Amino acid sequence: MELCRVAIAGFGAVGRSTAGLLLDRRARYRDVYGVEVRLVAVCASRAGLVDPAGLEPERFDDLEPGLSGPDVIEASGADVLIEAGPSDHRTGRPGLAYLERALSGGRDAIVISKGALARDGARLRALARRSAATIKVSGAAGAALPTVDLLDHNLLGSEVLGVEGVLNATTNYLLDAMMARGVGFEAALREAQAGGFAESDPRDDVEGWDTARKLVILAGFGLGAELSISDLEVRGIQSVTEEQIAGWRSDGLVPKLVGRLWRDEAGAFRGGVGVDAYPLTDPLARLPGKTKAIRVTTDGMGEIVAIGCGAEPLATASAALKDFEHILAARAGRLRPA
Known part of the structure; x- marks a missing residue:
């Protein structure tokens, strides 16, 4: 053997x-x-x-x-x-x-x-x-969320037009707590740290850098797009205010920290990280707690959405x-x- x-x-x-x-x-x-x-x-x-x-x-x-x-x-x-x-x-x-x-x-x-x-x-x-x-x-x-494998295997042969994903569990938990339970950012962060899934220094997550790194990896290993962190505009959730939360809630929208890849006019991939607000009918809006998701838009297979949440490690x-x-x-x- x-x-x-x-x-x-x-x-x-x-x-x-x-x-x-x-x-x-x-x-x-x-x-x-x-x-x-x-x-x-x-x-x-x-x-x-x-x-x-x-x-x-x-x-x-x-x-x-x-x-x-x-x-x-x-x-x-x-x-x-x-x-x-x-x-x-x-x-x-x-x-x-x-x-x-x-x-x-x-x-x-x-x-x-x-x-x-x-x-x-x-x-x-x-x-x-x-x-x-x-x-x-x-x-x-x-x-546990399939990302590169989704591109390498399930969508092989299709042209990927764009990718967006909720790729960081900590920020999703924080925004969910702020929206669904009215918990302030600092209180939600203390909850996440007490639960062991937010770092004692949470800046890497909340400022969007963890999402940015995952986006660069996904671009390079899944799409063959040579992007670096410096190519991305990165904005986290640290500046989200109670007024913004109240406004989204009033408008029936749900905020998520999203990493996004899209094609420019020349067909090359570009990327960025930031907070986007989705209507309740969107699958990305319905991600509770530490759940992550990715949506891939293709030429022939339309939109494919994968959602996952597994216990770490x-x-x-x-x-x-x-x-x-x-x-x-x-x-x-x-x-x-x-």
Whole structure:
């Protein structure tokens, strides 16, 4: 039976959830793809574990100091890297260093963190092409919500005319609380932070930068459009006032923080992030709490809307392992690599 060795870089909540789910699904991988999957390395910021014979969950709390970095992953002999660590969105590191090494060496990569993809996605795709590696990004571009896969598989052959999406769960929760329950912004934010799904420093979400990065990733990996953060006009929800909320409520409209891609007169994609208000008849208006959605407008298939809400970190881990199954299926000759 073919052996597939997996390494995980980044071993916080998402990395650990991904590792546990991967090991739970080993029987499925054997039965469906004829592949023996072995987790051979995990790396946190300053510690890790490596075992060519395979790691089991009971060892996850015994990371060894110093076992971290791209050299550790390369020495493990891993065939597939799952990159799940935090990243500096200005530099893309540390994830960028792991991905550069893996893709240059012909290892397939599954990316969960957004920094490296938003900063250097075009170069990473070029590295993958040169080495015939596959790079998959579902966990970074919507997690449980299908975004890139929707474009790559379900809409293959159609011309995409535009994309809009509610891509950040935290801002959707905040706006929903403000509209539906009359909760002020600061009170809604405290609720979200107490619930564990808003960061202690929420600026990345509320100012629109998380949505912007997802939009850049979706454009590059789903549409082949080379956009950068600097190409987008980005406006968040931090300036939404009680007067605006009252006005939307009076007019029967629902505000959402939306990332949007559209074609200009020359046919090139442009993008932006901002608050739009939708009538109650629009599917994007009917997204409660932490729910996300994407709408794609095409030439032949019309409008396609996908809506999703999964519990974290399981939803993101599941999205990464969906990518892993696409890789296994491609290796088995059942599916074209995306």
